[in-house]
Amino acid sequence: MSTGFEKDRVLQCRPPMRTAAKRSTLVSWIDEKAHAELAIVREAREKQVYAYFREFETGGLHTTVGGQPIINFSSNDYLGVTNHPRVKAAAMKAFDKYACGLSSSRVQATTREHVELERGLARFFGYEKCLTFTTGYQSMLGLIAAAADKDTTLVLDSYSHACILDGSFLAAGTPGRAPEIRFFNHNSARSLERILKTRERKNALVLVEGVYSLDGDVANLPEFLEICDRYDAVLAVDDAHGSGTLGAHGRGLAEQQGVEGKVPVLMTAFSKVFGGIGGALLGKTEVIEMVQHNARSFLFSASLPVPIVAAVTTILEMLETEGKALVRELHQKRDYFRGKLVEAGFDLGASSTHIMPVMCRDDRKALFMHVALFECGVLMVPIIYPAVKQGEQRLRVNVTRGHTQEDMDKALELLKTYGEAFFVLSGEDIGPLEA
Numbered sequence: 001m002s003t004g005f006e007k008d009r010v011l012q013c014r015p016p017m018r019t020a021a022k023r024s025t026l027v028s029w030i031d032e033k034a035h036a037e038l039a040i041v042r043e044a045r046e047k048q049v050y051a052y053f054r055e056f057e058t059g060g061l062h063t064t065v066g067g068q069p070i071i072n073f074s075s076n077d078y079l080g081v082t083n084h085p086r087v088k089a090a091a092m093k094a095f096d097k098y099a100c101g102l103s104s105s106r107v108q109a110t111t112r113e114h115v116e117l118e119r120g121l122a123r124f125f126g127y128e129k130c131l132t133f134t135t136g137y138q139s140m141l142g143l144i145a146a147a148a149d150k151d152t153t154l155v156l157d158s159y160s161h162a163c164i165l166d167g168s169f170l171a172a173g174t175p176g177r178a179p180e181i182r183f184f185n186h187n188s189a190r191s192l193e194r195i196l197k198t199r200e201r202k203n204a205l206v207l208v209e210g211v212y213s214l215d216g217d218v219a220n221l222p223e224f225l226e227i228c229d230r231y232d233a234v235l236a237v238d239d240a241h242g243s244g245t246l247g248a249h250g251r252g253l254a255e256q257q258g259v260e261g262k263v264p265v266l267m268t269a270f271s272k273v274f275g276g277i278g279g280a281l282l283g284k285t286e287v288i289e290m291v292q293h294n295a296r297s298f299l300f301s302a303s304l305p306v307p308i309v310a311a312v313t314t315i316l317e318m319l320e321t322e323g324k325a326l327v328r329e330l331h332q333k334r335d336y337f338r339g340k341l342v343e344a345g346f347d348l349g350a351s352s353t354h355i356m357p358v359m360c361r362d363d364r365k366a367l368f369m370h371v372a373l374f375e376c377g378v379l380m381v382p383i384i385y386p387a388v389k390q391g392e393q394r395l396r397v398n399v400t401r402g403h404t405q406e407d408m409d410k411a412l413e414l415l416k417t418y419g420e421a422f423f424v425l426s427g428e429d430i431g432p433l434e435a
Helices: 007-013 020-026 029-037 039-046 085-098 112-125 136-147 162-172 189-198 221-230 285-294 306-344 363-375 405-421
Strands: 062-065 068-072 129-133 152-157 180-184 203-209 234-238 265-269 279-283
Touching (some): 068 405, 085 306, 112 265, 112 279, 112 306, 129 136, 129 285, 136 234, 136 265, 136 285, 152 162, 152 189, 180 189, 189 203, 306 405, 363 405
Parallel strands (some): 203 234
Antiparallel strands (some): 062 068, 265 279
16 A cells, blocks of 8 residues: 655644744654654545554454444454353452452562463473463563573574564663574575574574464474574474464474474463463473563563463363364364365465465555455454565454354355455456545
């Protein structure tokens, strides 16, 4: 989508500066910067194609927006258990006991419930110890901050999530401790090996995702582990989107690829399958305790609310007792939806999972498709430039266990109709975005 805002148009739209004496209180440089940076947002709103921050009036995969029923196909509630009665009851019971928060960090606000959840997660995923954080984002920041120093090379997949990037960049700005940062080509074992072979620092921490949330493809853990062993590097895997969805029991990509117990450090998040917010870091006892006593994102952040802890614990119990059936149902729906999309001629990029990006490869197509689908009661969020590269624009489509057959068939019919109407299936141009 063209921004449609040249420099002279930005100047014309600036708020009046009045007098120099009043500039500091009326229009500062940050006001001017904000106005210029938001040009593309203003244009999208004017064209009525702005797609973000919609106000949900109920929770779950079936919600309402502005009173209109909406089926959400961009949710990360992959097993559809966030609104399960057992989960709600556990959260309400914990709320009655602890209320919303503990008013401090885990250093002085750790409950028995926190510790029991950490023990349960360690047992489920097969690690010595687990540490929970208030967000998944903070989990990765905490690991990198505690592990990386001037003797470390951080080796990142070029598609790394923001939590990996930000953790690395924060570490790089630490006086006297700054690590070297290198990137390897996405999912390329050859590129990873070349960087490990030529790194400048003694130690190396390789950071990858299990499932890549925008593309739906997965890392090759057996190959990466073999290379890391060969070059004395440590592999850390962010499996937020694989936990609970991959492997026969839902233990993630390591289970699916047959390398359970071999990944040194695992991170997962509670904002996907586990239906809340938060994250967990798993590994050997002393590694996790090092993070526990050094990570600023853990030590200086409020403790995870106990109602969330109770909800996550309940979903973990469901995975332990019903995991095989829950995951099998998710995979059946994934396979059905994928088969119909491929049959219709949609490009799903490199996806091999329940995350299926419908590639539009053009801002306008993605935005128009989103609006048309939303008007018919189906939410598929558009991901456009600069969130992805030019030519990589897509609709974010996640199939979950909680979607019904009717939900899937409705979405598939609408996708095919509008995919043809907006030339997503043909790849033709749709012309300029008119007002």
